[in-house]
Amino acid sequence: MTVTAKPTTGSGGGGELAQREDLVTLTIDDVEVSVPKGTLVIRAAELIGVAIPRFCDHPLLDPVGACRQCLVEVPDAGNGRGIPKPQASCTLEVAAGMVVKTQVTSPVADKAQHGNMEFLLVNHPLDCPICDKGGECPLQNQSMSNGYGESRFTDVKRTYPKPVAISPNVLLDRERCVLCARCTRFSEQVAGDPFISLIERGALQQVGIYEREPFQSYFSGNTIQICPVGALTSAEYRFRSRPFDLVSTPSVGEHDACGSAIRVDHRRGRVMRRLAGDDPEVNEEWITDKDRFAFAYGRGDDRLTRPLVREDGVLRPASWPEALDAAVDGLLAAGAGSHGHRIGVLTGGRLTLEDAYAYSKFARGVLGTNTIDFRSRPHSAEEADFLAAVVAGSGRGVTYGDLETASSVLLVSLEPEEEAGAIFLRLRKAWRRRGLVSATLAPYLTRGAAKAGSTLVPTVPGAEAAWLDGWSSATGVPLDSGSVILVGERAAALSGTLSAVLRLAERTGARLAWVPRRAGDRGAVEAGCLPTLLPGGRPVADPSARVDVASTWGIGSLPRAEGGDGDEMLVGAAQGALAALVVGGVDPNDLADPAAAVDGLERVGFVVSLETRASLVTERADVVLPVSLMAERSGTFVDWEGRRRPFPVVLDAPNAMSDLRVLAALADAMGRPLGFRSPAAALAELDELGPWDGSPAPVPAFGAGAAATGHGDQLVLATWRLHLDDSRALAGEPYLAATARPPVARVSPRTATSLGVRPGPDGTTGIDAVLTNDRGDLTLPLVVEPGMVDGVVWVPARSAGLAVSENLALLPGDLVQVGVESRPRRQAPDTPTQEAEATA
Structure with missing residues (x-):
């Protein structure tokens, strides 16, 4: 029997022949196999269905040969390729004519693996029933398949104080560690955050941290998942459930536009944990900590479970028929269906492709308006044409x-x-x-x-x-x-x-x-949630594009004039030009001037809010229609590549409806049905429309413009959101929130000098930067950043109690007044308890 593994064929001519010349033929367990040069023996064995036990090996990490569990025999076949002692197959590259015998055919390899397993279990606690890894533990499995049934060790096992908080989110039980170095290699090689390493030697070797630099990484949760034992655990999930009690469902991360594959484990209607899915084309086997841990945001008291209707200035619970009737009456009174621009639709970034398409069709086909925009954030006049x-x-x-x-x-x-x-x-x-x-x-x-x-x-x-x-x-x-x-x-x-x-x-x-930053933005563009764009990239201004969409939708005509964008909606509302507004998943704090946005909402004649949780919008809405969380609905995200990322329902919530289902019910009540009630039907209709085959309008040639120049204490503002910040998505997850990087203001050394600040060796100053304008102020610790451009101050866009939009209402590139003040010194604590409280 011969197995040949062909490498991926290149795009250049003659590539296949060249790659065939790179194939190496060897024999594993009496099976001849041909693999590309440089292949590790452990990978070649997998091609013939032989699983060599291992702990340290991982296909996405550099080989290290740390655990020694994957030992194989390489006998001399008369060609000088033999090796006297058993070899670690995870570091041994194949060679032409090599003969390899695994535990399947070699008593030598089998004995070596049994002996190494016995060695690993000498100090390993046999506490599988209470270990978080119990039931899905490679050590547990391989001790049964490649280990002895009884232990010959009779002395006292080594123990350590436990657990050690490597970070607020990741806990370490050192006595369980088998020193495979998976966590340290991931941190250093993949994430680039080498804050954990193996310390000491011999029997005292263990995973350690530098006390003055905690494990601060946006990808720390991956070390928990790839740990082959229960040494690394999640502070939130620890001792909460057993793997065999969980139901697993594949899904997609909803916190950014990457479309990362995840696995959602739930029990009794509650999500217990999320893990990285295996998708080599997208996220491989890694996800961010936000995708992994930020799933509790819908468990708080602010979760909306019943429709609300405003009566005598106060929101009160109502039935679904009553709430839908109230919404219909308000929208019809505002002129729904009259092809005007007195009704607007403002959507956010949490929507699936199908939900966004429902909003787009609801706006044009039911309300008769092109005033729809998904960009509940700062944007310029050129962006719609660019998109x-x-x-x-x-x-x-x-x-x-x-x-x-x-x-x-x-x-x-x-x-x-x-x-x-x-x-x-x-x-x-x-x-x-x-x-x-x-x-x-x-x-x-x-x-x-x-x-x-x-x-x-x-x-x-x-x-x-x-x-x-x-x-x-x-x-x-x-x-x-x-x-x-x-x-x-x-x-x-x-x-x-x-x-x-x-x-x-x-x-x-x-x-x-x-x-884009949010998961639903690319899908919203495809669905036509823009005032100048219909589904599939069809320009609103093109008559043939409007006819194309109208015929597919089975309606007479679509509104002709391009609508207003999100900013124009709120400005128009403040000026009394907007009679009604439908809002889906928008946080006014994401806009450049939240106060102005809230003021505009308060001046709209009638507001309908489709939302999962109470917010600044629902507080000002006339009708609030609760919608389901991501785990309670199915749909599709479109990632930044343009790749569709479908996901099924994770939690069965009969009383929760998606935005699409609510809009369908609302359209039915208005006598203008959407024509679909499920994500599958909506996606089928969108696919029937297909992409626009006409020519898009040319993008206007916007000039470079004049950039502001900072001088003195007037500096140019630079800002963006950090991965972990003051986000509603982090609600209910204190361990994850505790890993957020502390907010600081950054300036260049020359700018610091102009402000009269002298930095320390590490860039810290002991001084606070105070950013002020006529709207408010922000105070953050000042850090001097080598190599930074002069005349600029950088601050995070949102941190706890510190938001550029809410405090200053400024955009990047605006000038801001920057002053400095000495940071108050903390009084030395008198007792250890006071010291701990002060540190906390």
């Missing part, structure tokens, strides 16, 4: 795989570690494996950009367009047809940047991809 030309109806474009093979990558208004974790991991992987050349336009080189090997192009916010129009290879990052440009949604807040990105891509031939 129509580059994103809508384009299908799958740049992929994760393209990032690994790109000749170079340029990041514009995007910090992948903060905003798109799976993209960050791919960029870092490409840099480590083949030295990917990348550059980032930013005011300073962030920790994430440095870990991905990016070169900083120091840019004052607002000057991005000028940099892009003048781009040259002098930056050290040449762009060509093999390059990729990733532009984040933050570019929409900087006028001219998106147009400049498009011009640069056309000039260099580089491929361009738009990376």
Whole structure:
């Protein structure tokens, strides 16, 4: 029997022949197998169905040969390829003519594996019934299949105080550790956060941390999942459930646009934990801590479970028929169906593709308005045209795989570690494996950009367009047809940047991809949740596009005039121009000026809110219609690639309806049915429409504009959201929230000098920066950042009690007054208890 493993065929001519020449033939357990040169023996054995026991081995980590459980025999076959002693198959590369005998055919290998298992269990506690890993533990399984039935060890086992909090989120039981180094290798190689390592030697060797630098990583939960024993556990899940009590459902992460595959484990109608799914084309086997741990946001007292209707100025519970009737009366009174612009629809980023399509059809076909927008965030006039030309109806474009093979990558208004974790991991992987050349336009080189090997192009916010129009290879990052440009949604807040990105891509031939921050944004573009865009990228202004959609929907006509965007809705509401507003999943605090947004909501004649939890919108709504959480609905997210990521219902909640189902009921009550009631039917209709085959309108040539210049104590503001911040998604998850990086204000050394601040060796100052304008102020610890562009101050967009939008109502590129003040010294505690309280 011969098994041949062919490597992936390359795109160049003659690639298959060349790769066949790289194949190496060897014999494993009397089976001849041909594999690519450089393949490890443990992988070659898997091809013939032989599972060699292992703990330290992981296909996405560099081999280390730490646990010694995968020992095999390599006898001499008369060709000089024999090795006298058993070898670790996870570090041994194949060789032509090699003969390998695993535990299946070799008593030597079998005895070696049994002996090593006995050695591992010498100090390992036999507490499987109470261990979190019990029931899904490789050590437990392999001790039965490749170990002795009884222990010969009679002395006292080694113990340690437990657990050790490696971080607020990750706990370590050192006596369970088998020193496989999976956690340390993941942290150093994949995430780039080497804050845990193996310390001591011999019998005292253990996983340790540096007390002054806790394990601070956005990907720390992956170490729990890949730990082959119960050494690393989650602070939230610890001792909460048993694996065999859980029901597992595949799903998709809803916290960013990466479309990461996850596995949701639930019991008795409650999600207990989430794990990374295995999807080599998307997130491989890794997810962010937010995707892993942030799932309790719907368990609080603010969860909406019944419809609410405003009566005498107060919201009161109502039945579904009563709430739907009240919504219908208010919308009809506002002119629903009259093809005007007195009704607006404002959606957020939590919607699935099917939900977004329902909102789009509800706006045009039921309410008769093109005033619909998913961008409940700052945006510029050029963005809708950019999205129509580059994103809508384009299908799958740049992929994760393209990032690994790109000749170079340029990041514009995007910090992948903060905003798109799976993209960050791919960029870092490409840099480590083949030295990917990348550059980032930013005011300073962030920790994430440095870990991905990016070169900083120091840019004052607002000057991005000028940099892009003048781009040259002098930056050290040449762009060509093999390059990729990733532009984040933050570019929409900087006028001219998106147009400049498009011009640069056309000039260099580089491929361009738009990376939104929220999971539902790409799907909203495809579904037509824009005032100028119909489903599939069809322009509202094109008569044939309107006829195409109207005929598929079975209605007479669609509103002709382009509608107003999200900002115009709220401004129009404040001026009394908007009679009614339908809002789905929008947090006013995401807008540039939340106070103005709330004021606009209060001035709208009639507000219908579809929401999961009480919010600033529901407090001001006339009718509140509760909708289901992500785990309670099925649907599809469209990730930044344009790849559809479907997911099923996880929790059966009969009383919870998705946005689509609520809108269908509302349309029925108005006598204008949507024509579908399920995600599958909505997706089928959207696919029937298909992408627009006409030409999109050209993107207007927005100029670079004049960037503000900081001087003295007037500095240019730079800001973006961090991965973990003051987000409603983190509600109910204190352990995860405790791992958020502390908020600081950053300035360059020269700017610090101009402010009269002298930094310490580590960049800290002991001084607070105070940002002020006529709206309010922000006070944060000041840190001096080497290499940062001068005249700029960077602060996180949202942290606990500190929000740029709420406190200052400023956008990146605006000028802000910056002062400094000495930080009050804490009084020395008198007792250890006081010291602990002060530290906490």
